[in-house]
Amino acid sequence: MRIPENKIEEIRNLANIVDVISTYVHLKKQGKTYAGLCPFHNDKNPSLKVSEEKQIYKCFVCNAGGNVFNFLMQYKSISFIEAVQEVAEHLGVKLELEKGSSSIVNSELEELYDVNVTAAKYFSNNLLNSRQGEIAREYFKKRNIKTQTQKMFGLGYAFSEWEHFLHYAEEKNVNLAKAMQLGLIDKRNDGSYYDKYRGRIIFPIFSPNGRIIGFGGRILNNAEKAAKYLNSPESPVYLKRKTLYGLFHSKDEIRKLNKAILVEGYMDLIALFQNGVKNVVASSGTSLTEEQIKLLSRFTKNIVVIYDADSAGQHAAMRSIELLLKEDFEVRIVALPEGEDPDSFINQYGKKDFDELVKQADNFLEYQMRIYQQEGKLDSPESQAEVVRELVKSVALIEDELKRNLMIKSISKKFDLREVLVESELDKLLNKKDSQKKRYAGQNPEAPIPHEAEKIKTITRIEAKFEEEIIRLLFEGVEEIQDLIFDNIMPDDLHNPDYRKLSEIALENYRNDIVSPSGIIEKIEDDNLRNIALSLTLNDISISAKHGEEITSAEVTKKNALRYASDVIKKFRITKINEEIENNKIKIKNSETDDNVLELLRLNKELEEEKKAIREENILINEIE
Ligand SMILES: [Zn+2]
Numbered sequence: 001m002r003i004p005e006n007k008i009e010e011i012r013n014l015a016n017i018v019d020v021i022s023t024y025v026h027l028k029k030q031g032k033t034y035a036g037l038c039p040f041h042n043d044k045n046p047s048l049k050v051s052e053e054k055q056i057y058k059c060f061v062c063n064a065g066g067n068v069f070n071f072l073m074q075y076k077s078i079s080f081i082e083a084v085q086e087v088a089e090h091l092g093v094k095l096e097l098e099k100g101s102s103s104i105v106n107s108e109l110e111e112l113y114d115v116n117v118t119a120a121k122y123f124s125n126n127l128l129n130s131r132q133g134e135i136a137r138e139y140f141k142k143r144n145i146k147t148q149t150q151k152m153f154g155l156g157y158a159f160s161e162w163e164h165f166l167h168y169a170e171e172k173n174v175n176l177a178k179a180m181q182l183g184l185i186d187k188r189n190d191g192s193y194y195d196k197y198r199g200r201i202i203f204p205i206f207s208p209n210g211r212i213i214g215f216g217g218r219i220l221n222n223a224e225k226a227a228k229y230l231n232s233p234e235s236p237v238y239l240k241r242k243t244l245y246g247l248f249h250s251k252d253e254i255r256k257l258n259k260a261i262l263v264e265g266y267m268d269l270i271a272l273f274q275n276g277v278k279n280v281v282a283s284s285g286t287s288l289t290e291e292q293i294k295l296l297s298r299f300t301k302n303i304v305v306i307y308d309a310d311s312a313g314q315h316a317a318m319r320s321i322e323l324l325l326k327e328d329f330e331v332r333i334v335a336l337p338e339g340e341d342p343d344s345f346i347n348q349y350g351k352k353d354f355d356e357l358v359k360q361a362d363n364f365l366e367y368q369m370r371i372y373q374q375e376g377k378l379d380s381p382e383s384q385a386e387v388v389r390e391l392v393k394s395v396a397l398i399e400d401e402l403k404r405n406l407m408i409k410s411i412s413k414k415f416d417l418r419e420v421l422v423e424s425e426l427d428k429l430l431n432k433k434d435s436q437k438k439r440y441a442g443q444n445p446e447a448p449i450p451h452e453a454e455k456i457k458t459i460t461r462i463e464a465k466f467e468e469e470i471i472r473l474l475f476e477g478v479e480e481i482q483d484l485i486f487d488n489i490m491p492d493d494l495h496n497p498d499y500r501k502l503s504e505i506a507l508e509n510y511r512n513d514i515v516s517p518s519g520i521i522e523k524i525e526d527d528n529l530r531n532i533a534l535s536l537t538l539n540d541i542s543i544s545a546k547h548g549e550e551i552t553s554a555e556v557t558k559k560n561a562l563r564y565a566s567d568v569i570k571k572f573r574i575t576k577i578n579e580e581i582e583n584n585k586i587k588i589k590n591s592e593t594d595d596n597v598l599e600l601l602r603l604n605k606e607l608e609e610e611k612k613a614i615r616e617e618n619i620l621i622n623e624i625e
Contacts, residue, residue, distance in 0.1 A: 055067060065530065108236070156202035182237075268341055288319075328399055473561075570615070
């Protein structure tokens with residue numbers, strides 16, 4: 001007999017571990033947790049700790065611990081399924097029970113979302129039902145976008161009048177200052193408002209969770225002297241560099257197929273989706289950002305990048321590819337036939353041909369090589385050498401050694417070079433930093449290397465503390481905290497192998513929508529790791545208490561925890577950058593060539609700027625408050 005995963009989750013969420021354990025052990029409240037005599041060893045002092053908030057327990061003497069199911073399994077020597085059934089019975093409910101939902105109510109943000117919803121309904125109604133909307137309906141008809149698809153993506157139309165939405169908003173008692181903040185209206189010099197979107201097709205932009213965070217508006221009449229696209233400005237709900245158009249609609253399919261297709265425009269995405277290619281996201285005009293890539297990596301690490309053949313951005317494509325390689329993505333590239341974009345292609349040739357195109361996608365080496373060939377760079381030996389160097393530079397971005405070696409092999413083959421030559425080029429790039437440090441440490445014993453090295457060790461120790469804190473936060477059971485963490489930090493960023501493993505497990509569960517500590521702990525098979533997680537999680541100092549505010553309600557606690565989490569994440573990121581800067585400084589000190597120094601100085605300047613940007617980032621806080 002098998003109980004579906006989501007049922008188990010349901011039961012786990014409904015159960016109260018304190019109630020269940022109390023049936024067998026006398027528990028006494030101690031601060032935020034309960035304590036009792038551990039039934040799993042000969043306990044004299046209450047060593048068993050039970051957290052109602054986190055729904056886990058642990059004995060600090062014999063290390064027994066886990067969630068409500070683990071307790072029953074251990075106490076009664078029963079199987080996991082029996083434990084689940086027992087808890088269900090204990091709850092007095094059948095296995096199929098509805099799950100309650102909880103979310104942070106955030107009035108400020110909610111109001112912005114509400115304004116967006118009002119606007120989206122208005123635009124959609126204009127398109128679907130109004131007489132004036134005929135022109136927009138015609139447009140979509142010409143572009144082969146079915147009504148059903150229009151509804152699915154919430155497409156709309158903004159009339160060409162100057163105050164039509166404004167009047168509607170006033171009628172609906174929309175807060176106009178908020179509407180302006182969201183870029184829906186603007187103010188004239190005389191203080192009167194007017195509509196920002198006029199005569200435009202409207203594409204609502206959804207968050208991965210399906211909330212409307214912004215709009216893209218495409219001009220209908222190309223003759224008009226206005227920008228082709230008008231997009232919502234950044235706002236507390238719309239963070240452009242963290243948004244991928246279409247992800248809400250495509251994330252399940254991306255997960256299922258373990259592959260994402262990246263296109264450029266709204267219409268490309270919608271056309272593909274309508275034709276059954278549903279694992280697609282759009283960068284919508286901007287070049288791909290690191291944040292977008294991290295967001296996508298929650299769902300897959302395989303990406304097929306599709307660029308218009310006539311796009312001016314072939315080199316921009318390369319930049320995206322580099323970013324993707326750095327984040328350990330498996331990248332493939334499709335160059336469409338001249339004059340085609342994904343929208344026109346799928347409409348003309350259909351899904352089968354499109355799938356075939358994706359199947360035959362180039363890996364990034366093949367793609368780059370083709371671009372260089374087009375540019376005539378493969379013709380002379382000199383430029384060929386240049387090309388090889390460029391290709392090896394891309395390969396150097398790949399973390400996986402095996403993958404790198406395969407790439408080197410194919411470069412050697414392609415250019416008929418001895419592998420060892422290409423390898424040494426790669427080694428140069430890979431060891432540029434390290435080798436210098438080592439060489440000089442050996443050559444110049446007077447250099448203040450030991451001192452500097454010590455400094456780095458200290459930084460790393462601080463980092464270790466942050467790593468611990470991040471794991472604790474991952475087991476806080478708050479989805480929003482996990483969002484924050486996985487937006488900014490991936491398991492690989494952690495040095496401590498145990499923490500890395502734990503965060504991998506947490507990420508895996510997060511991808512499956514399991515964020516409760518009791519749920520994650522159930523998935524940790526290694527006893528040692530489970531013990532680490534339980535110890536960290538049941539530590540006396542709770543996150544919210546740390547933030548130094550009175551705990552008045554669960555909501556305030558959650559809010560504080562979020563604020564604290566965003567703080568820790570920021571500091572962790574800054575610490576990592578500091579470490580890099582210090583390393584570079586050592587290298588500068590020991591560098592033999594001016595070129596190296598310049599490059600390192602430039603790098604450090606960039607890092608300083610990045611630090612500044614992180615410090616000024618209010619996003620995390622904004623999302624919370
Ligand atoms: Zn015990």
